Amino acid sequence: MNKPPDYSIILQAAERIKKYVHYTSVLTSQSIDNLFKANLFFKCENFQKAGVFKSRGAINAVFSLNNKELYRGVCTHSSGNHAAALARAASIRNTKAFIIMPENSSIVKIAAVKNYGGIITFCKPTLKSREEGLKKIIKQTNAVEIHPYNDYRIIAGQATVAKEFFEKVKNLDYIIAPIGGGGLISGTALSTFYISPKTKVIAVEPKQADDAYKSFYQGKFIPSINPNTIADGLLTSLGTLTFPIIQKYVNKIVTVSEAGIIQAMRLIWERMKVIIEPSSAVPLAALLENKFDFKNKRIGIIISGGNIDFNKFFKTNLF
């Protein structure tokens, strides 16, 4: 695939992955609606396989490979959700997943990768060490690299979240998702363009990891330097494939504070009784901080995942 997924590619991805991922629920909360004086719909990818939307892209990418490629196995470097999702996808296809993980990755994430049969090589927690580790593995195994977001097969997989969302909820004024590397928001924006073009797409980013915000408004790629946010799924910077899609199809990028993210996460935990990870609270924080005109609007929010390391989390005394 050498161009952004079009509608037929998104439909193919949906068909390819449907047996292996959940068609997730959309939840609503009257008390949250009352609070914001708007109609909010939450697409719950925290209920997705492996607890995160990344299962979609990983399945689509792995199931797109031919037998020769599959035989070699797949590989990536990741400290988090993509690693587990890729290991799961590989195990379903009976092939190997070689994962380069920083040695300071959380125990829970390491366990999830191992649980799906992923073969882990630890590295130093720097991008340089991760990339070198991956190069070495590819040299040894000839495995196919599946990048967490800078890959059109991944983007097409993530696009199925919004496709399902529009099937269940009509006439959304806005669709909102968090932005990290840009895989989810790229897929969301493409599905919106093809299926519900009147819906505006807003990406929300932590102020303390605002490479996408800067890149979008300055019109050139500006990577994050030492990003530091509780929304640990959004530390990565945009990719060469995601940035142009975002420039073309996303209407707006806004940033939110750490306090807003924590408050939004607590609101969802308490009112909706669902566990979401900090990265997934970022869109609702944009409403708490009045970052766009949402009153009386119909707003679709993508809850990206629910993977929390409780051992660590409960010690932080956040709430």
Added chain:
Amino acid sequence: MNKPPDYSIILQAAERIKKYVHYTSVLTSQSIDNLFKANLFFKCENFQKAGVFKSRGAINAVFSLNNKELYRGVCTHSSGNHAAALARAASIRNTKAFIIMPENSSIVKIAAVKNYGGIITFCKPTLKSREEGLKKIIKQTNAVEIHPYNDYRIIAGQATVAKEFFEKVKNLDYIIAPIGGGGLISGTALSTFYISPKTKVIAVEPKQADDAYKSFYQGKFIPSINPNTIADGLLTSLGTLTFPIIQKYVNKIVTVSEAGIIQAMRLIWERMKVIIEPSSAVPLAALLENKFDFKNKRIGIIISGGNIDFNKFFKTNLF
């Protein structure tokens, strides 16, 4: 109503409450099924209005009153979920709810009652003080007392949980619910008797509040003395109306440890990504502690509620 609800009474209750409560989802988890080698179904009353199944009984009771009774208002003593559910039901019928609450009730629970317009009178945290406070209020206002569980209208309302459950999931070998005062399990056992008589009913109780277990197996009412459990919704003892229903229609009562409750709660939070309160983890703890023969069985578990006081909870460092 002067006898236990029969099938037609349960159907009437379902009809009466349906506009005011959620028909809650049933969730499943492949990873939890794999863990126990059984098919588990979770009926999510944590997603219910006011975050708890008690909204059903409260609506059924309040909407069963005639205009003259309604005019006087309703009252109860409760430190928890019934108070909020009753205040909500009263507010929908535009009548008053007088709630006697122990002065050490959690701030979150007090706020919930106030949020629904309940009129709170605080008392000392003893049963004596609660009952005296209630007597005084009834004398002053002539309000109708709605007991949290020892009331057939309440039991009929709670019976609608299992009714919905059997509509969605067929051929359950077991249906399991926590037992405190016995309102939920009485309703569950009656619905099971009328709708799915082959399904066995198991009540699960914290070992540290085991009045129902003792009463059931010794054949006489034995109240808890100083019960002390993290499952704070299950501190109450059985009532004169619930105990005979339980004796007749419940197949088995088992008890579980505090450690088992905490482990079960964590399992549901982590694997299913839903917030449940400790009382709701009690049934799954019975599987963790091998309290009955569940291998390869189809098991319906009622998740009773999801009201957690996060301010307090996160300081306990439970997980």
